[in-house]
Amino acid sequence: MITANTILTRRSVRTYDGRAVEPEKLERVKAFAREAENPFGIPVTFVFLDAKERGLSSPVLTGEPLYVAGKVPKAPYGEVAFGFSMEKLLLYAWSLGLGSVWIGGTMKREAFEAAAAKGESERMPCVSPLGYPAAKRSLRETVMRRGCKADSRLDGKKLFFDGTFDTPLAGKALEPWGDVLELVRWAPSAVNRQPWRLVLRDGWFHFCLRHDKGYLGEAVGDMQKIDLGIALCHFVLGAEEQGLTCRVEIRDPGIPLPPETEYIASAALTKKAE
Numbered sequence: 102m103i104t105a106n107t108i109l110t111r112r113s114v115r116t117y118d119g120r121a122v123e124p125e126k127l128e129r130v131k132a133f134a135r136e137a138e139n140p141f142g143i144p145v146t147f148v149f150l151d152a153k154e155r156g157l158s159s160p161v162l163t164g165e166p167l168y169v170a171g172k173v174p175k176a177p178y179g180e181v182a183f184g185f186s187m188e189k190l191l192l193y194a195w196s197l198g199l200g201s202v203w204i205g206g207t208m209k210r211e212a213f214e215a216a217a218a219k220g221e222s223e224r225m226p227c228v229s230p231l232g233y234p235a236a237k238r239s240l241r242e243t244v245m246r247r248g249c250k251a252d253s254r255l256d257g258k259k260l261f262f263d264g265t266f267d268t269p270l271a272g273k274a275l276e277p278w279g280d281v282l283e284l285v286r287w288a289p290s291a292v293n294r295q296p297w298r299l300v301l302r303d304g305w306f307h308f309c310l311r312h313d314k315g316y317l318g319e320a321v322g323d324m325q326k327i328d329l330g331i332a333l334c335h336f337v338l339g340a341e342e343q344g345l346t347c348r349v350e351i352r353d354p355g356i357p358l359p360p361e362t363e364y365i366a367s368a369a370l371t372k373k374a375e
């Protein structure tokens with residue numbers, strides 16, 4: 102089961118101990134992958150690939166026995182849906198003791214796309230290794246983590262807003278949502294850029310994306326929309342664990358946006374009917 106603890110203890114793993122994932126455990130992960138839906142109703146399919154058999158590797162990884170590659174139709178909201186479904190899957194794997202790391206750049210993309218049999222109308226934006234974390238991180242991994250400050254996140258005041266982008270969500274207004282928003286804050290993102298910005302207005306959290314340059318490409322689409330989907334996934338899973346129902350809709354409230362910022366989707370939390 103994915104809990105707040107699963108989300109808060111998750112870290113990227115780039116150094117594996119080489120052990121194979123037991124067939125029964127792998128079957129559980131595959132079964133979960135078949136059901137890993139997202140609020141946009143866009144199908145995301147996952148392909149599991151043996152690293153040795155398929156000759157697959159990444160320069161930032163060592164000892165990984167296995168990869169999972171995700172595929173999504175080229176469609177509006179495809180990247181957001183992809184981020185949501187794949188994060189759910191990687192969190193589930195973590196709850197079973199399996200490490201992972203989102204890989205959208207540091208791989209031979211053509212080799213993975215061929216192994217995953219990516220179709221013309223699809224994208225395969227990212228892959229992840231799956232396996233058991235080694236006792237000690239490689240030097241390269243330690244340096245990479247330092248480089249993008251992987252062990253820290255932006256302060257909530259820079260991410261969560263009350264009514265408009267001028268007012269950080271704080272004090273009494275923040276209290277009921279603090280725990281769920283902490284899970285959003287700890288979402289992983291490409292180069293740890295944390296591009297999500299949430300505005301609470303009239304009972305809805307409006308998820309917006311503050312774009313950085315350099316994250317657009319034909320093969321991936323908009324990498325930062327994947328980050329947004331991951332943050333939304335943490336929000337929904339956190340709410341569910343608290344016994345809340347989360348409704349996700351695309352309903353742009355027309356809030357004035359800062360430069361380079363785009364509205365993506367909204368989420369409202371309600372108590373589950375008794």
Ligand SMILES: Cc1cc2nc3c(=O)[nH]c(=O)nc-3n(C[C@H](O)[C@H](O)[C@H](O)COP(=O)(O)O)c2cc1C
Nearest residue numbers: 112113161203204205206207251289290291292293
């Ligand atoms: C969409 C996406 C793409 C990523 N691509 C890569 C990658 O190509 N190589 C890599 O080493 N890490 C990649 N990462 C991992 C991030 O660097 C990592 O999640 C971030 O630094 C935060 O660290 P943490 O996951 O340990 O919390 C990616 C993460 C996301 C969400």
